[in-house]
Amino acid sequence: MTDDRFHVYDTTLRDGAQQEGLNLTVADKLAIARHLDGLGVGFIEGGWPGANPKDTEFFRRARTELDLKHAQLAAFGATRRAGVKAADDPLVAALRESGAPVVTLVAKSHDRHVELALRTTLEENLAMIRDTVSHLRAEGQRVFLDAEHFFDGYASNPAYALEVLRTAAEAGASVIALCDTNGGMLPDELAEIVHEAVGTGARIGIHCHDDTGCAVANTLAAVRAGATHVQGCANGYGERSGNANLFTVVANLQLKRGFDLVPPQALADMTRIAHAITEVTNVTPNSHAPYVGVSAFAHKAGLHASAIKVDPNLYQHIDPALVGNDMRMLVSDMAGRASVELKGRELGYELPAETARDLVERVKDMESRGYTFEAADASFELLLRDTVAGERRRHFEVESWRVIVERTRGGELVSEATVKLHAKGERIVATGEGNGPVNALDKAVRAALERLYPDLAAVELVDFKVRILEGTHGTDAITRVLITSSDAAGEWATVGVAENVIEASWQALEQAVTYGLLRAGHATD
Numbered sequence: 452m453t454d455d456r457f458h459v460y461d462t463t464l465r466d467g468a469q470q471e472g473l474n475l476t477v478a479d480k481l482a483i484a485r486h487l488d489g490l491g492v493g494f495i496e497g498g499w500p501g502a503n504p505k506d507t508e509f510f511r512r513a514r515t516e517l518d519l520k521h522a523q524l525a526a527f528g529a530t531r532r533a534g535v536k537a538a539d540d541p542l543v544a545a546l547r548e549s550g551a552p553v554v555t556l557v558a559k560s561h562d563r564h565v566e567l568a569l570r571t572t573l574e575e576n577l578a579m580i581r582d583t584v585s586h587l588r589a590e591g592q593r594v595f596l597d598a599e600h601f602f603d604g605y606a607s608n609p610a611y612a613l614e615v616l617r618t619a620a621e622a623g624a625s626v627i628a629l630c631d632t633n634g635g636m637l638p639d640e641l642a643e644i645v646h647e648a649v650g651t652g653a654r655i656g657i658h659c660h661d662d663t664g665c666a667v668a669n670t671l672a673a674v675r676a677g678a679t680h681v682q683g684c685a686n687g688y689g690e691r692s693g694n695a696n697l698f699t700v701v702a703n704l705q706l707k708r709g710f711d712l713v714p715p716q717a718l719a720d721m722t723r724i725a726h727a728i729t730e731v732t733n734v735t736p737n738s739h740a741p742y743v744g745v746s747a748f749a750h751k752a753g754l755h756a757s758a759i760k761v762d763p764n765l766y767q768h769i770d771p772a773l774v775g776n777d778m779r780m781l782v783s784d785m786a787g788r789a790s791v792e793l794k795g796r797e798l799g800y801e802l803p804a805e806t807a808r809d810l811v812e813r814v815k816d817m818e819s820r821g822y823t824f825e826a827a828d829a830s831f832e833l834l835l836r837d838t839v840a841g842e843r844r845r846h847f848e849v850e851s852w853r854v855i856v857e858r859t860r861g862g863e864l865v866s867e868a869t870v871k872l873h874a875k876g877e878r879i880v881a882t883g884e885g886n887g888p889v890n891a892l893d894k895a896v897r898a899a900l901e902r903l904y905p906d907l908a909a910v911e912l913v914d915f916k917v918r919i920l921e922g923t924h925g926t927d928a929i930t931r932v933l934i935t936s937s938d939a940a941g942e943w944a945t946v947g948v949a950e951n952v953i954e955a956s957w958q959a960l961e962q963a964v965t966y967g968l969l970r971a972g973h974a975t976d
């Protein structure tokens with residue numbers, strides 16, 4: 452276990468899972484827990500056993516299937532119901548029996564919530580906290596307390612809100628996390644209230660929602676005011692605007708404030724972990740996410756490019772390698788030779804001046820025809836490789852393809868594609884059926900290549916974007932297609948441009964497969 456003086460407490464599996472559109476199976480939760488443990492967080496809140504059957508199962512399976520190196524599991528649940536003993540409350544029993552070394556109890560600290568939502572007296576609410584905490588402590592459990600709606604409660608009745616903290620601490624709760632449940636706080640006023648709470652002598656934690664866009668700032672302000680336990684969610688997941696992004700919080704505290712929260716080599720793996728978790732949640736990663744977004748250290752080339760080449764640190768707030776990210780040059784039509792050389796170097800190529808000039812010309816020409824390489828790194832790399840090689844190099848050459856879209860009598864749309872191609876000296880004809888023409892083409896190409904390249908099975912098409920570009924100089928409108936693909940290790944994007952949407956899609960698809968094969972270690976020559 453990590454140092455107990457400062458806690459990094461993750462609540463992705465409980466509070467983060469409240470995000471609209473996020474649906475985690477027990478296996479997903481176990482996979483995310485492993486990733487979070489790899490980052491080195493201290494606590495992983497697994498859910499609410501007893502109240503939610505899936506969460507009960509999570510804790511049951513975690514005992515045999517999770518081998519956590521850093522983190523301890525926390526079971527989340529409420530204080531006992533009004534009017535019963537904690538020892539007799541079945542939900543409290545489920546927490547005790549979860550096997551989690553920590554129980555995090557949620558309790559009301561806002562007087563009006565006690566009266567309106569719990570429908571009990573302020574005194575009984577304090578008794579519920581005292582009784583439940585001391586019962587669990589007597590059972591050998593470590594107890595944290597989430598003080599729900601604490602900041603709004605403090606505004607309504609500060610004496611009562613602070614009394615809740617004192618009661619929980621006296622009963623044996625080792626941390627009391629102040630929750631900005633409605634997410635409406637701003638850093639300065641939040642810090643003042645945290646300061647008051649620290650004054651009670653209780654150990655204080657912080658749990659922020661991002662409704663003001665200040666969840667991370669509020670968390671940092673709370674730490675400055677004396678909180679020694681921070682809660683947050685992977686990638687800022689959570690209901691409404693999300694929870695405090697735990698990755699941003701950890702990176703800020705460790706790199707800017709000198710806290711020693713996670714091992715440096717784990718921090719240097721944070722970008723990969725953040726993306727691996729998006730693979731499990733199936734939520735498109737935010738490319739602008741601080742520290743871990745693919746654009747977090749991306750620079751628009753042109754004006755700055757030659758200076759960045761001399762000293763990259765003039766243009767970035769940290770060395771991206773500290774969080775496992777990379778400085779990335781966006782290749783745009785502003786790109787001068789310096790940025791293309793730099794981009795080449797980033798991809799591992801030392802480009803001779805002449806090749807770089809040649810490549811700049813090709814990029815400019817293609818961008819004038821509607822291509823974009825800013826969002827299609829993989830297409831750029833293929834173009835670069837072809838320019839360096841002086842010829843177009845592929846694992847397969849297509850002879851022809853055909854797609855039929857049929858509306859059946861039942862009104863169903865079915866697409867069928869046939870692809871004829873040459874690979875490793877063979878001519879292969881394959882067909883594929885799909886829910887649309889691109890899906891059918893994708894399946895046909897895979898069917899054609901799966902025997903020669905079985906690892907293509909790991910490549911997935913994850914996003915497909917179509918944009919119609921206005922025609923210029925009296926020409927017709929053209930279509931640009933961007934395809935994002937992924938394998939176990941990451942994502943890449945390719946671009947195709949044509950008047951016909953299927954032809955544009957085909958170009959992007961052909962490059963996506965080619966790039967996937969290169970990533971899997973198959974050389975083109």
Ligand SMILES: [Zn+2]
Pocket residue numbers: 466630632658660
């Ligand atoms: Zn919350």
